[in-house]
Amino acid sequence: MESMERQVNPVIKDAVGGFEGRLITDARRDAESITSSLWDFGGQQVFYSMHHIFLTKSGVYVLVFDLRDLLQQEKGAVWLDYVSFWLGSIKLHAPTAPLLMVGTFLAENITKDDLKRFDSIIQNVAKTKFSNIVRNTQDGLLFFPIDNRERLGVFNLRTQLEYTIREDESVRQEVTIKWMLFLDNILLKRTQVSYITLSEAREMAVDLGITTISEQEQALRLFHQRGALIHLTSTDILKNIIIIKPQWLIDSLGKIICDPGLHADVVEFKNVGLEDDFNSTFNDALTTRDFLDYIWQGEPIDFLVDLMKRTFLLSEWNFTQGEPRFLIPSLLRSTCPDEARGIKCVFDFSKSFLPVGVFQRLLCLCVAIAAKSKLRILEPILFKDFCSIELQQNSKINLKTELSNIILFVENDKQSFRNFSIIQSMLRKINVDVLGTGLEWSEYMEDPKTGKLFSQSVAKSNQLAPWYSNPEVTEEIKIATVKNMELNSFLDNFQ
Known part of the structure; x- marks a missing residue:
């Protein structure tokens, strides 16, 4: 233990010493600054089956919908299903988290009377689905109508969103400088890779004086809860991968849990001998390891397969002769x-x-x-x-x-x-x-x-x-x- 301390301490002194002076200066200048991570879920309904992986109890949620859908009677039922689904899901995973509802395309012939009517509809839906919705006090509405192109309502939304984030108690949680450095060093890898291994993270931690496994895991658990990274720990395969670009995981799973139209060029799969695998995947919800190897080429395939197994998105299928296959029920149509x-x-x-x-x-x-x-x-x-x-x-x-x-x-x-x-x-x-x-x-x-x-x-x-x-x-x-x-x-x- 003493020899390790002798090796580590100079690193800590240089890193933390240099960081500490900069931290004090930055803290005085930017004491109120906040950095937020934004995760974007696809609009395809097939994504609904996997969104549970990413929802946590902490954070601020923003539910975005198209105001034009409320103008068209034929789209009303679809809008209601969409909003009800997300209100229910957020309530399920984060019942106390604040939620802002945002309606887009305000400049598309939306009148004040329309907004009042929309607000009444939203109130009726929300009162039975979710109670912790942040009100738009400036406009006297339960939602925030905006238009990105014309910049209508954007400043009001941004102001209220920042205020809501600052009011979140979890934002004020204090951590040690070593933990801050640990996270900084992990996230610096984002410019090169989408994930790192647990052993790589442990090496970074030890270099900063975080030498015990328990403290390393405690820090990683906090980073995971705050949405800075994703670290799943239910199996050794999952535990070994730390995802530092959460969007990478959404994109990776979205290559297989998707509408078949996403892979528009069927000829591509025919040319590599995977036409039957493609058809089996998107017609029968039964895929092969060869197909997964192809669409996930260059990615940690064992990790992705294990993740889908442990979150019950995929199971082995051995009821027929020939190559083993996997069932993906969310692709059943x-x-x-x-x-x-x-x-x-x-x-x-x-x-x-x-x-x-x-x-x-x-x-x-x-x-x-x-x-x-x-x-x-x-x-x-x-x-x-x-x-x-x-x-x-x-x-x-x-x-x-x-x-x-x-x-x-x-x-x-x-x-x-x-x-x-x-x-x-x-x-x-x-x-x-x-x-x-x-x-x-x-x-x-x-x-x-x-x-x-x-x-x-x-x-x-x-x-x-x-x-x-x-x-x-x-x-x-x-x-x-x-x-x-x-x-x-x-x-x-x-x-």
């Missing part, structure tokens, strides 16, 4: 034309919010369980809103999503409670690992004799058949869903 069969259990999210991507993640976990089975089971049947799958041999379930519900249909009565417990545990894990525990739902079980639905607590107390009538399942299946529980360990509980 067609809807199921048939009615589901079996007694049903309803997971009802109507009292809160069912985000886009939850059902797709549930499909991922179901496929992952089925793929781990050592017995021969049927190939799953998948649609955008439906799944028919054997979680174990001769125990087929059907899952369907509609409105604010996810509905489980069980075809084998003897496996009804076990299958309910599996789906319940999966939803809990998605909630803990991806959604910050903000998801809420109620559960209702069907009485097959009458077709009536009863709450899970009533069904349990009345020993409603077949859910609670089988003596082999009188004790509820307990599955650990602690945060960041290793995925394979979680899946092994069901084998």
Whole structure:
């Protein structure tokens, strides 16, 4: 330890000494300065399934929409879905974070009467979705109408945004000079690379006198929470990569979770022998490692695959002969034309919010369980809103999503409670690992004799058949869903 200190101290003295003098001078001049990071999510709906990775409890959110959509009646429903989705998602991940709503294209024949009417619409939507919206006091509105080209309303928005940021308590958190230097040195790498390895970060930290692993991880965790970088730690593969350009991750995932039109030149894939892989990816939501290698060439592919697995955006697919493939449920497009069969259990999210991507993640976990089975089971049947799958041999379930519900249909009565417990545990894990525990739902079980639905607590107390009538399942299946529980360990509980 002493020899390390002798090696490190001169570096600290030079770096911190020079930095300290500059810091004092800069602090006196720019004591009130604030630097903000801006993350831009794509407008494509397929991005909705992955946005949860980037939302944190801290920060200030800005929801931007096109005012012209409110002028056109035919676009009203689309606008409502868009705004409702983002209000619900932000409330789910950051219920206390301030939110500014911004309407663009103010100069496009928008009158004062239009603004009042828009404000009334927004008030009606917001009052049931999100309460911590920053008001536009200058214009007496709940939103900020602006026009970038004509610079209308921009100064007012910028002033209110800066004020809101300054009022955030987290902005005033003090850290040591060594931590500030540590972050500065990490972010200097942005000019060269989009990510660094954990070992590279540790070397930077040691050079600055941050020698213990616990302090290094504490600093990285703070940088992650503040949006300066992304450092995921649920597996060794993820932990080894520190993303210093968050937009790089959005862009990388957006190359595969995207509308197929993004890859307009199909001839390009035909020329490299990947035409079938392209069609399989965007027609059937089944991709290959060769296809991922091509679109992610030069990137840390194992990291990106592992990230998608651990956030339930991708699962292995080994139900067919030939090259192993991966399922990406958010690329499923067609809807199921048939009615589901079996007694049903309803997971009802109507009292809160069912985000886009939850059902797709549930499909991922179901496929992952089925793929781990050592017995021969049927190939799953998948649609955008439906799944028919054997979680174990001769125990087929059907899952369907509609409105604010996810509905489980069980075809084998003897496996009804076990299958309910599996789906319940999966939803809990998605909630803990991806959604910050903000998801809420109620559960209702069907009485097959009458077709009536009863709450899970009533069904349990009345020993409603077949859910609670089988003596082999009188004790509820307990599955650990602690945060960041290793995925394979979680899946092994069901084998």
